Amino acid sequence: MRATGIIVEYNPLHNGHLYHLQEARKQTNADIIIAIMSGSFVQRGEPAIVSKELRTKWALEAGCDLVFELPVRFAVQQADIFASAAIELLKDLKTNALFFGSENGDATKFRIVAKLAASPLFEEALRRMLTEKKLSYGEAYTETLTSFTNELDVTKPNNILGLHYALANEKQEAGLKLYSLKRTNNYHATNAHSNDFASATALRKLLLENNLPAIKTKVPGFVYTSLENYQTPLLSFSSAYPYLRYRLLSDRNESLTVINSVTEGIENRLRRAAFEETAEDFLRATTTKRYSTSRVRRTAMQILLQFQKKDQPENHLRLLGMTKQGQAYLSTIKKELSLPLVSTPSKASQELIQYDIQASRLYHLLEGNTAQLDAPFSARPLLYF
Template sequence: MRATGIVVEYNPFHNGHLYHLNEARKQTNADCIIAIMSGSFVQRGEPAILDKWMRTKMALLGGADLVFELPVRFVMQQADIFATEAVRMLADLKAETIFFGSEDGSKEAFIEAAKLANQDDFELLIKEKLENKTLSYGAALTEALHEKIGDRLDITLPNNILGFHYTLANEKMNAPLQIETLKRTTQYAETIPKKPAVTSATAIRKMLLQGHITQAKKYMPSFAYKEIINSSANLMTFAEIYPFLRYRLLTDSPGTISKINSVTEGIENRFVKAARHEEVEDFLNEIVTKRYSRARVQRTAMQILLHFEKQDAVSPYLRLLGMNQTGQAYLSKVKKDLELPLVTTISKAKEELIAYDVRATKLYSLMEGSRVQPDSDYLKRPLIYW
């Protein structure tokens, strides 16, 4: 069986995602589609608008055959770590191809850029640029890559950034996966047969959160829309976790906060000072700068809440969230050759593997209106849809 991997958040699942899934299967002639999905929290450093089991169900109804959770310890990191661990999981699952959407649409551009970025002199160039303390790592990377390949690949664009890091991670692992990319043109709309209404997940979240449910309906497959309508859960945002974050910042010392993984350059003092604000937007506005983007600040905040300390070592593992009959057959075929631990029942997993993801679910369950139970990871089995 031939497998193709995709890395997703489905926050929430929409028409563009459905098209991407269908094209992944068609263009790579895949028998099995493996989705690596963020769990309770997403890479922007926010709670997923819907819990991971609802989003797993949407993925399976949309055509994915296997859904695995990308551990939260890797989700709450910058793009290179996020991408590297997703690629590692797909490679271990014996996927032949990784298929991602991008603004560029040329796999050759990504492969060329990744080969250049995998050279020692490129890392030295980035280090030189980081000596300018006003540049973030991402900005230094962008400038260095532009010097090397000019306008061949614009990694200031969000999907190009992730595509570049998927390809670079693959290159560093000696290319276990083939690279394929689907060009995003007007959010896929110009290339989708019959042109169903398509917009970004960000725009759909805004509609849903503002109560414009019927407006969002046209941008989502009917099964995804029904899941939202039938759910009694609130739609989650960063604001729902701010009270917990504020408590931590007001009761812990800056020295304690400084032990957290992404807390560097004395930013713990800015976090503690900003926590005097009662409103979450006031808090974020005081910390966000050109060097510290909103997403980076929110990821750091999540690391504080989840106690991601610098000294902690975390190992990757394969946590199965859901599958269909095809996925079950494929997993049965490859599981004897897996190097990463396969977890289908949390209660049987080693504590050091699952601790952060269990903690993330507990935090998600505490947010107002959440229908997730604190022990849901132990209570829920992988979803199975035939």
């Protein structure tokens, strides 16, 4: 069977995602669609707006055959780490192709630029840029790459992710054939468009404003119905801010400096900003040219989840859901997998999944669902037959 991979968050799943998924199956002639999905917390550095269980259900209803969670230790990271871990999972799952959205839409460009970015010459230039200029990693990467080539506009967020997918595919010799679908709207747009497509950012804004009717034409019917019936609070960075304030105002500096992304004295800026009453004011007080808002949010979540620098997390295949066809495919490759396959957390190495369990527990606390704190241990994959 021919398997195509997609890397998603579905935060929430909307019409653009559904179109992307349908095109992935059609353009790659796929028998199986494998989704690698961020779990309780997403790459932009905040809790997902709804649970990973509901988003898994959406993915299966939309047409995915297998849904695996990208372990949280890799999901809440900058683009290169996020992409590398996702590609490693797809490679281990014997995936034939990767289908991703981008502002460019030309997969050939991504392959060309990835070969350039993998060169020792580029990597040395990037190190110099980070040393000589006070830039964030993302800004330094963009500036360095722009000095080498104008083949790809890496100021665009999905182009950046696409490039890192292509780069990870190159470095890992994953052998994935790359396909890219040109995006028709702005990833960061905060207003829903008049047509049937809107960004996830715009939809989250409407949902958090309790304006559910405004998204009705922008999402598949099954998503809208489930949101109508969703009884749990919708989450955002603001939901986590009280917990973060407590940590920043009560922890000693040495407790913060051991955290993965806490470097260059950013802990001092974060601690000062924790006196701000709202999450919005906190982000305004911490965001600078060097520290982007996404960097600050990711660092904040890593503090809450205790991502320590000394840890060496192992990638693994946490199965969230499958169709009957997906189950059949997994059975054919199961003995060839190199990475640990986790279908029931209670049977897995607790060291392997400790961060994912912590993330699920924190997510339930943010929901106010304290009765479910042990649920992550007994959770089994969702079957969509």
